[in-house]
Amino acid sequence: MEYKIAIVNSSSFGRVFPKHVEALKEIGKVEYFRVPNEISGRELAEKLNGFNIIISSVTPFFTKDFFENKDELFIISRHGIGYNNIDLAAAKNHNVFVSIVPPLVERNAVAENAVANLLALVRQTRNSSKAAIESHWTDRANFMGNNLTGKTFGVIGCGNIGSRVAEIFKYGFNGRVLVTDPKLDNEWAIKNKVELVPLELLLREADFISLNCTLNETSENIINYETLKLVKSGVYITNTARGALIEEKAIISAIEKGQVAGLATDVMISEPAESSHPYFGNPKILVTPHTSAYTYECLEGMGEKCLTDIRAVVKGEKPEYLVN
CATH class of the missing domain: 3.40.50.720 (NAD(P)-binding Rossmann-like Domain)
Structure with a gap:
């Protein structure tokens, strides 16, 4: 199966540690997306059509409408510990894993x-x-x-x-x-x-x-x-x-x-x-522009966790730190 990986609204994943993106490319096609914070769920689903793995930031909002209009999706891996921008119940209803970085x-x-x-x-x-x-x-x-x-x-x-x-x-x-x-x-x-x-x-x-x-x-x-x-x-x-x-x-x-x-x-x-x-x-x-996690140690750990999530899903396993 061909995996397509979307990195959505993240200004840091793979930027400081390019090795994380290179590792993703061994799994499938990787593409960065920058979308409006308040984009509708339907429009977001259309933009991410064909992408079955998502690495997300604190925005946009992955709403019930998003999941109802999205084609096949396996996981949303949060590049962080917060997840209030993701409708967890809707994700579960559509068999989508939502995982976060260990606190x-x-x-x-x-x-x-x-x-x-x-x-x-x-x-x-x-x-x-x-x-x-x-x-x-x-x-x-x-x-x-x-x-x-x-x-x-x-x-x-x-x-x-x-x-x-x-x-x-x-x-x-x-x-x-x-x-x-x-x-x-x-x-x-x-x-x-x-x-x-x-x-x-x-x-x-x-x-x-x-x-x-x-x-x-x-x-x-x-x-x-x-x-x-x-x-x-x-x-x-x-x-x-x-x-x-x-x-x-x-x-x-x-x-x-x-x-x-x-x-x-x-x-x-x-x-x-x-x-x-x-x-x-x-x-x-x-x-300050939401930079509290911006240390080399923290960003490296966050990136490694996203990679671990995605590798687990590709193997048919459950990722750690699921929130749904």
Whole structure:
């Protein structure tokens, strides 16, 4: 059988590690696709007609309509750990495997970036570097920041990545760590001396907050006008999970009022974000283009996992880390 492999909307698979694409070519024909984020399921199915293996990014959305109009498809292998852009029930009904990268592959890279972006925001790294480039060295007093050592940290969503962020806060900054997560690993929490608390308490007491929860009906817009009324004045927030965890107008308002000191986000509701987005015009908001997983170690592991998935399917076996 001739296999046809589509790499859809991925800006990284095979780019940094060409060996992954070369390995795919030994299996079948490989082609890259760039499609609009909001493409309809039917149109997406038509564009991918004849392709029976897909490596996907965080976009587009593989909807029920997609699966109902798609010809033979064996697997969608996510080049990442999220899968909220794939209708899992529809995939199962059409006998399509959906697999993800093992959580540990992305754990350190994403957690470290959550803290790196937070530090860059708090210490005004971007703004002070710009001043240095423009020879405004005498303006350095304008770039005051805050210490993180010994402060209170809040982690919303303390699973694979959130738990690593909590560890960095605990052991890197000797801080008090509050976590909110209905599925917290209690043994881990006791070992690392972190406190499981209600969301309201976390918001009231944390000096710095990291968002690391999955996006679902209970977490969408978890940071909104009402919850932002509870946060400690001058709090900083970092988000490396999903843009829709934050109600954008609410966070902008809170920053303008001084309730929130700043936001560092690696994710947006709509990606790529337009340059006209109000986040970009605000000096207290740091945006990076969804690069938390962009370390050599992480991307190599992600690519190897996709290859393993596809080789398993070609052999008639089930891939690991199926989510449907």
